[in-house]
Amino acid sequence: MSYTPPLERMRFVIEQVLDAPASWRAMPDFAEVDADLAREVLEQAGRFAQDVIAPLNGPADLQGCTWQSGGAVKTPDGFPAAWRAFVEGGWPALPCAPEDGGQGLPQLLNAALFEMLVGANHAWTMYPGLLHGACEAIGHHAVPALRERYLPKVVSGEWLATMNLTEPQAGSDLGLSRTRCKPVDAAAPVVNGAAVTVTGQKIFISGGDQDMTDNIVHLVLARLPGAPDGTKGLTLVLVPKILPDGRRNGAWCDGIEKKMGIKGSATAQMRFEQAEGWILGEPNAGLAAMFLMMNSARLHVGMQGLGHLEAATRIASAYAQERLQLRAPSRPAGSDAAAARGPDPIAWHPAMRRILLDLQARTEGARVIAYWTALLLDEAEHHPDAALRAQRHDLVALLTPVVKAFLTHLGHHGANEALGVLGGHGYVHDWGIEQHVRDSRVALIYEGTNEIQAIDLLMRKVLDRPGRLALLLEVLRDEAATLDTQAETAADGDPAGLARWAALLRDEAATLERATATLQRERAARPDLPFLVADDYLHALGHTLLAWAWARLLRASLGDQDAARRQRLQALCAHGRDWLLPASRWRWTRIESGVPELAWPGL
Amino acid sequence: MSYTPPLERMRFVIEQVLDAPASWRAMPDFAEVDADLAREVLEQAGRFAQDVIAPLNGPADLQGCTWQSGGAVKTPDGFPAAWRAFVEGGWPALPCAPEDGGQGLPQLLNAALFEMLVGANHAWTMYPGLLHGACEAIGHHAVPALRERYLPKVVSGEWLATMNLTEPQAGSDLGLSRTRCKPVDAAAPVVNGAAVTVTGQKIFISGGDQDMTDNIVHLVLARLPGAPDGTKGLTLVLVPKILPDGRRNGAWCDGIEKKMGIKGSATAQMRFEQAEGWILGEPNAGLAAMFLMMNSARLHVGMQGLGHLEAATRIASAYAQERLQLRAPSRPAGSDAAAARGPDPIAWHPAMRRILLDLQARTEGARVIAYWTALLLDEAEHHPDAALRAQRHDLVALLTPVVKAFLTHLGHHGANEALGVLGGHGYVHDWGIEQHVRDSRVALIYEGTNEIQAIDLLMRKVLDRPGRLALLLEVLRDEAATLDTQAETAADGDPAGLARWAALLRDEAATLERATATLQRERAARPDLPFLVADDYLHALGHTLLAWAWARLLRASLGDQDAARRQRLQALCAHGRDWLLPASRWRWTRIESGVPELAWPGL
Known part of the structure; x- marks a missing residue:
């Protein structure tokens, strides 16, 4: 199905409502970012979303991912090629630091990028969805050798990354995790960067296996011998699918879930069996290392809500203008008197008009909230004034759960209301709107319900x-x-x-x-x-x-x-x-x- | 997935809240109906729902229907056999009049039957869903020869029936219908029972083709030559798939829809090409003939909402009692102190407890509303006192749109809330709850949005x-x-x-x-x-x-x-x-x- 990027509406918020260019000018890290560059980035991103991944969205939903015996996952047709195009376009590195090989662009632009990617194809966007978080985790916590080996590949998108948190008995309560890790050298000190083996089972791992990149960098929460119970005994471990010497590591995909939506995203059951890896950050501080990236990850999920809300609202609005049924109780001023004999566009019927106005008012308002939060996050990380950074950090911490939960709520329930505008046609696959309802539902659940x-x-x-x-x-x-x-x-x-x-x-x-x-x-x-x-x-x-x-x-x-x-x-x-x-x-x-x-x- | 019929809760409403047996005693048509008979009927119905069709529900969702070239539809594995069991059990005829071969049981019991059938398997239940409406239409409107030929087969369930209303350009606005019908004998008077040929296209026809019965009785809205524009020019025509002489009639299924849910129900695109049929009721009075059955059809759709609400609430309640995550901020009086060291059932967490209480309060209340309306409908049709009948009829007319819209709203949105109780597990197929969300969505749309x-x-x-x-x-x-x-x-x-x-x-x-x-x-x-x-x-x-x-x-x-x-x-x-x-x-x-x-x- 088609997707039209809301470029003009995005620009209006960035330039006219928030005057982001003025904020960027105050941050030396963004000295080269201005309104023109932002427009250029968004236009190119919009083209990628519209031309490359939107056409794959409906077919991928019907085709889904395939788990092949031996554990290899085949993603839907076109997904690997679209990924190569994304990598070649330099998109994975958008918000990463230039010293790590990234483009060093503001989170605000990355947020706008992901609004469009999700609106065009949520399932495909699951694969790069965790990249930025993985970059932050590796960039902040890895010892130099590990960092050097993995960070450039993840920043460039040559390799994709996963987050392995959930286990069958440990969902919202990560303290119940049982996956274990054991130092390879029992005599060596257990410190950041130490080699370990990981054994245990993880579920709901997005991209746990796929055929889009040659290697996959798994970030796994596991428990060292003698570690405290609960969340204070969890250590983050980097476990590559393919080891540096080319051997296949013991990180196996035992199956993928049949899900309500995002069917093109492989949600893997992972089995780590004496898998080799290295501790990332301080032992037993894995959860804190994870939470470091939670603000941007949750903002990212909020953008998914906005992306669905925007896309579904656009489909419903277009349909309601073209679909003629029954006479409306009143007509807009200046409407064509000749056409007034036949049935009216359903957009003129008050019940539909009200839904469309609800959806559009929410979409425009939600975008201001989301972009503003992203801009605050940029200031929290890049503003030269430490007091302002601290203040922005506090505000972002306050806003993040609202952006995550409220925007995903608006996105999913809004898509569901938009479906109603299409009536029976909304219930069938062709218009793409029922897929928005199904795909958007997961965003209310993951990254913290x-x-x-x-x-x-x-x-x-x-x-x-x-x-x-x-x-x-x-x-x-x-x-x-x-x-x-x-x-x-x-x-x-x-x-x-x-x-x-x-x-x-x-x-x-x-x-x-x-x-x-x-x-x-x-x-x-x-x-x-x-x-x-x-x-x-x-x-x-x-x-x-x-x-x-x-x-x-x-x-x-x-x-x-x-x-x-x-x-x-x-x-x-x-x-x-x-x-x-x-x-x-x-x-x-x-x-x-x-x-x-x-x-x-x-x- | 499993389904547990809420027999005890149903009985409580029927006997303790509404005292339906007292109402039945006042109606000679139900002289033989009492609490014991009602219990017996519900228990058997519950067994059918639980044992026969519930096990087919999840697999049928994954398998769907198959359209084969030539237009034959294959329903999911087990559907035809379950239909034969339903027919042998005498269930299709439950509320039909004894003189037509029915069991003459109250609508209230039929409503309870359908609550269970939909809770167990909505897609399968689509096939008998229109039977009672078809019986009423044929029973009230057919000329004797037609009635004799078709009514017993439909009442017994030997043949299934369809309603052909929607066309691509005519959804909520049936006045825009273009399907035509033409008298076979141009010289004969155009009256009830006259032979006609039907030509046109219909969409969203549930059970338009299937492999469960040898013949299908299509009821089609079409326009006679020279008929007025709009809804006042529509005539109801009975068009069998197989003609009395054994020829295949020109009623073709050109494809089936890919839908959000009820995937085991074949939603057909129908092409009528010089299809032979007979006028049912007065020419140009087809819409009125259709609306005659609307009260029971809409009550029936309301029951679908209740069925999903009940089933989804039960899944979520059971899950929330077994799933242990995090410590709750407080515990119920008398809870086990020893267990209090570990994580608590999520049912103890206020956010989950509130959802469960919301769902259960709505389920119990909705059942009272629905059963009461069904009981009023029985009184409207069977009470010996004409004044009371008229009063009940007015009250049913008032309540029917509320039961249809409000209960389907509660059912769908309630199932969606119930999904949230299961978190990530709710989003995958295994627990069956995401299917309730998808299946229930259509009930907000059809039979009048x-x-x-x-x-x-x-x-x-x-x-x-x-x-x-x-x-x-x-x-x-x-x-x-x-x-x-x-x-x-x-x-x-x-x-x-x-x-x-x-x-x-x-x-x-x-x-x-x-x-x-x-x-x-x-x-x-x-x-x-x-x-x-x-x-x-x-x-x-x-x-x-x-x-x-x-x-x-x-x-x-x-x-x-x-x-x-x-x-x-x-x-x-x-x-x-x-x-x-x-x-x-x-x-x-x-x-x-x-x-x-x-x-x-x-x-």
Whole structure:
């Protein structure tokens, strides 16, 4: 099926809403990045997504991966060739550091790249999905010899990498992992870089085997002899599929899963049998090494939500304009009187129009939230001012679980609503929309389930670090102040209603602050309380962020010379405010008005 | 995968909540139906669902149907044999009239049968899904010769039937249908029973071809020469696959759809080429003939939602009790202190517990709504009192779009939430839950999309027939009065909080009445208004019905000698009241506090 990259909408957010080029200018690492370069990168990325991987998406879903006896996995037709083209284009290295062979481009551009890749072909994009994390893990933790041997190959994309965390009994609870590793030389000190053998079983390993690269670099969580129980006894080990001397290592794919979606992605059951490898980072500090890359990995998963939301919304919008059924109860001003005798486009029917407006308002708002977070991440890593870096780091830590969970929620459920616009045609394969629903579902689960994101947000990022939320409150109130200033100085009397938006954002900030204080106060007597409403809190905060994003979009639209775009954005912002925000308010109300008990039923 | 029929919970609703046996006693047609017979029927049906078709469900999803050149469809392995067993068991004829060869059992029992069949295997259940509708259509409309030739075969299940409505350009808008029919004898009068030939293309025809029965009876909407445009020019035609003289008729299956789910159900593209058939009912009155069977067909689709909700909830509940991950922030009273050192069942984690309670409260409430509607349908068709029949008919007409849309919504989205309880395991095929998500999605679309149900409810059933809603308001207020009486006469001081439930139901009724009056008043100046909020209205009303259902369950539980069941039901009713109802209130608020405008964006 076809995919159209939303280049113009992406650029509008990058340049007009966030003014990312101004932020890049303040960071010496990005001295050579400007709006023109960003446009060029996105255009080329869009072409790759549209021309190379989008045409493979539907067929790969039907064909799936094949597990061959002996354990070799065959990916769908065209996947290996598309990978070679990706490598030749230099795409794997986009955000990696130049000293490691990367292009050193901002995370923001990498986020936009992955929005398009996932919108075009989620399954294919699973293969490079963990590259950046693997680069970070190897780059930060490997001893020089290991780093030299593996990092350039992974940065260039010549070899792909995997993350081996989950085991049959250890999913969200990695502390239950049983895979063992044993030093090869019992007499040598067990330190970073030490040679070990790994034995155990891992499941749900994306790309655990594939036919796209000659070698695969497995990063495996395993337990050294005598290691403590739980998560504090896990060591990260680098285990290549092919050893440096050319031998086949004992890392075997015993089968692949039959899944709801992303069928072109091989989800492997891995068996490590005396597999040779080397410790990556400090012994027993494997989980911390993994979590180092969690911010970018979770942001990445959030981009998957946005990619599906954008792509599914575009399919539904196009269909709704072309499909003629029944007469609408009213017609848009200026619609053709002659055509008015026949059936109308279903986009004119209020039930469909409302869904389309919901989807489009969410898509535009979600993109602002995601790109803003990516820009903050760039500043957290590259800004010359250490205090600003620290502040940005805190804000990113707060926003990351929201981006991961809220955007994947919007992406999956939005794709499902978009399917409904196509009716029976949405349920069949041809239009590609049911595949978006299936493919997007996994993003709510992996990299920490959305329920775990909600607990991470409320417990670790908000309640246990009271200062951190203040950063976000300040963002909301600063925007309100800017809106007010613009409303007061507007020559034409604030027709866009900026002052009303300012009041709304102040109200959102006050509610957020009050609800958080309520939870902070009541949790002492009721330790369960935050766990009961973590999901409500995350979704309510997501809507607060959408309100902020719509205000930013509205402000950016004011000076826009493109009248059609200006009108569209203003309509979508008003729609979000009037239709979507009120439907989420009950979550704050629940938190503030007393959270009911949760029963222990005989299940 | 396995399926466990919820016999005990079904019986509780039939006997304790609704006291259906008392209603049956009042209807001479059901003189022989009592609680024992009902139990016997349900037990046998449950055994069929569990033993015969549930084991085929997962494999059939992977295998799908095969279209063979020449147009013959092969259904999944085991489907034809299961059909023969169904026919031999006399199940197809369950609700059909005894004079037509049926068993004349209540719709309520047929509804319960289909809840189990769909929970066990939705795809297989598509084949008999339209049987009862076809029986009604042929029984009511066919001339005697036609009736004699086809009705017994369809009632017995020897032949299956299809409904041919949709065409590529005519989905929700059947008035756009182009399939033509032409009298064979141009000189003969064009009347009911006249021989015609049919030519045209139909799509999305469930069971359009299959290898389960020797013949297929297609009911086709087509247009006679000179017929009016639109829906008033459609004629229903009976077109057998095999003609009475043994010739193959010109009804060809040109292909089957690749779908998101119900893959074992053949969704056919049909080409009628000079196919021979006979007019069924009055010429140009085909749509009315179709709509005659819509109430039971839509109730049937609602049962599909319930079947998926029940089955998915059961899988998730079982998984959550067995799966041990992480320590829960608190433990149920009396839990084993020794086990408390290790990880806890995920059912103890608040985020999971809340999902499970949501799902179980909705399942129990939805079953009461569905069975009650089925019982009302039985009374509408079989009660000796004509006035009561008319009243029941009106109430069923009001409830039907809610049962269809609201229950399928709960079923699909509930299955999706249940998937989340299983995490990564939910995303793979083995547990069967992702299949429930995919299979259940279609029920929101077919037999009139849920958006069309919402418009049907609000426009045709409520606003255009002001008296009809009063019937439901009376039900709510009667229940409130009963609750109050029981609360007052309770010897133990109303510990179950019946008086609070009474107040809640009165409040629901008042809100429903007020919101409806608001819409009635404002639609004159704003004709679009009901279309903008029809979906909100349906879902809000669905929750009002859930509130009523929980009150009924609670009342029925009071005298229950089974303490575990009593406590479970009381916990679920309280959960629904405290957690679910407040999350839906904003829909009424929107309707009452002024519905915003809906923009016409440049999509």
